[in-house]
Amino acid sequence: MAPASRIANLRQAGNEQFRNGQYSQAAKLYSRALELLEAAGETNAEEKSVLYSNRAACYLKDGNCSLCIKDCSEALDLVPFGIKPLLRRAAAYEALERYHLAYVDYKTVLQVDTAVQAAHDGVNRMTKALLEKDGLQWRQKLPPIPAVPVSAQRRWEPLPLGSQEATSRSKEKNTAVTNKVPTAATTEKANALKLEGNEFVKKGNYKKAIEKYTESLKLHKLEATTYTNRALCYLNIKQYKEAVQDCSEALNIDPKNVKAHYRRAQAYKELKDYKSSKADITSLLKLEPKNSAAQKLLQELNKLLK
Known part of the structure; x- marks a missing residue:
């Protein structure tokens, strides 16, 4: 049997063992497939990356987080910004209480695809x-x-090459991602501006803080915290419609953002849109049932709605 066929068979057998909960056996099969790839001198980065990621999943299930992290890193060296190895490595970091590194991996996943709920949950x-x-x-x-570069954006959903839809989506995606995904340098500058805004908030200078947050968002539009911070400033200067808009932007990025739900509820209340305000507070309390500030606001809204 040709090496490629044997490797494919080993990978399939590993998948079967994994589905049956036989994680150690699955890991051995993936290891054998990797050995055959090396022996055959194969340079298929995608195949190797998948095998490392699959073996990492086995290690994670067995509680061997260090080996999981090692394999995920190997997979990501071969094919950068893969969602599965990023999520698995994040879970392993989280289990080891290395929360800073887990946060970075979860946030990286959201740059690749903002619809990955596991990453939103992990960030929270x-x-x-x-x-x-x-x-x-x-x-x-x-x-x-x-x-995350444009090339790594949702690459697992290809459309037929040359189709009008594929060409159109490619143009739209390139434009959107160029606008949304900052370089490391602009991310650092955006963060510095956000921190300056935070200092102005502490001093009660909300207008100056808004200026800094606005400058930051021009550089990095995927940072939910900057939107919720600016929303807080708008609430304090009674620009409630702007506060609603910023909270909505934050929730587009992070649908479970507690501050965004709470501050939008506050803004809606001031705009006398009590039903929308209650909807936000209800959503918040599903996330944090014991949130006392939300419970208090809900009581006020129930009285207003009567």
Whole structure:
């Protein structure tokens, strides 16, 4: 049997063992496939990356987080910005309480595809964990979040080459991603501007803070926190429609953003749109049932709606 066929058979057998919960056996089969690839001198980066990622999933299931991280890193060296190895490595980092690194991987996934719910959930968990661990300055301790290039955007959903839809989508996607995905340098500058805005908020200078957040968002449009921070400023200067808009932008990026739900609810309340306000608070309480501020606002809204 040709090496390629044997490798494919080993991979399929590994998948079967994994589905049956036989993770150690599956890992051995993936390892054998990798050995055959090496022995045959194969340079198929995609195939190797998948095998490393699959074996990483086995290690994760068996609780061997260090080996999971190692294999995911190998997979990502071969094919950068793969969603599965990023999510698996993030889960392993999280299990080892290396929350900063887990946060970076979850955020990287969202640059590749903002619709990955597991990444949104992971970001929310890591944000809470880092807040408890490092306090309000937790973001300053984060490693850099890599900027995902256009070529890595949803590449697993190809359309027929040459089709009108494929050409159209490619043009739209290139334009959108160029506008959304910053380089490492612009990310750093955007973060610095956001921190300057935070300092102005502490001083109560909300208009100056808005200026800084606006400059930051021009560089990095995928940062939900900057939108919620600017929304807080708009609330304080009674520009409620602008606050609603910023919270909506934040929720487009992170649908489970608690601050965005709460601040939009506050803005809707001031605009006397009590039903929309209650809808946001209800969504928030599903995420955090014991949120006392949300419970209090819900009581006020129930009275207003009567």
